[in-house]
Amino acid sequence: MYKNWNELEEACNNCKKCRLCNSRTKVVIGTGNKNAKIMFIGEGPGADEDSQGIPFVGKAGQLMNKAFEGIGIKREDVYITNIVKCRPPQNRNPEKEEAQSCKEYLDTQIKLINPEIIILLGSVALKNILGEEYGITASRGKWFEKDGKKILPTFHPAALLRDETKKIYFWQDLKMLTKINI
Numbered sequence: 001m002y003k004n005w006n007e008l009e010e011a012c013n014n015c016k017k018c019r020l021c022n023s024r025t026k027v028v029i030g031t032g033n034k035n036a037k038i039m040f041i042g043e044g045p046g047a048d049e050d051s052q053g054i055p056f057v058g059k060a061g062q063l064m065n066k067a068f069e070g071i072g073i074k075r076e077d078v079y080i081t082n083i084v085k086c087r088p089p090q091n092r093n094p095e096k097e098e099a100q101s102c103k104e105y106l107d108t109q110i111k112l113i114n115p116e117i118i119i120l121l122g123s124v125a126l127k128n129i130l131g132e133e134y135g136i137t138a139s140r141g142k143w144f145e146k147d148g149k150k151i152l153p154t155f156h157p158a159a160l161l162r163d164e165t166k167k168i169y170f171w172q173d174l175k176m177l178t179k180i181n182i
């Protein structure tokens, strides 16, 4: 574990723990409020994120921003990151060893932010945080608890781009957050 944000950012930016370092342009550490009550965890950077160094700025991110606006969540009030901080080539799923190499960074982010609620965006985040046995369709919209944090899995915004019928569920899940004083 890293003691503070400076140590964490320095380690991430120089990271060579897995082979994703060979093809990355920028390390995508995270964005938002470092004292957020709500933290969002996606899968890994795509092409737009890799070139800008900011998570969820591509098509999926724009869709997530729209949902945020619709339900009154401000992107700058929450913290957004990913399971892996470097882009997997061709946007493939991160491999187990890659997620494992990156885990210390995510664990440090969770410790430093200490959010009340963690939203898991999609299957990769779900399986890495709660366990391989969980499936996103059965788990989305349900609350779990782990290490004193409330955990809510929902669909990955990219899944909504592929299948519009999932939008309503994503929306419903995020709407639960409006009851919380963010």
Ligand code: URA
Residues within 6 Å of the ligand: 042, 043, 044, 045, 046, 049, 054, 055, 056, 057, 058, 060, 061, 082, 158
């Ligand atoms: N998909 C993700 O999982 N994370 C991003 O940052 C962008 C797209």
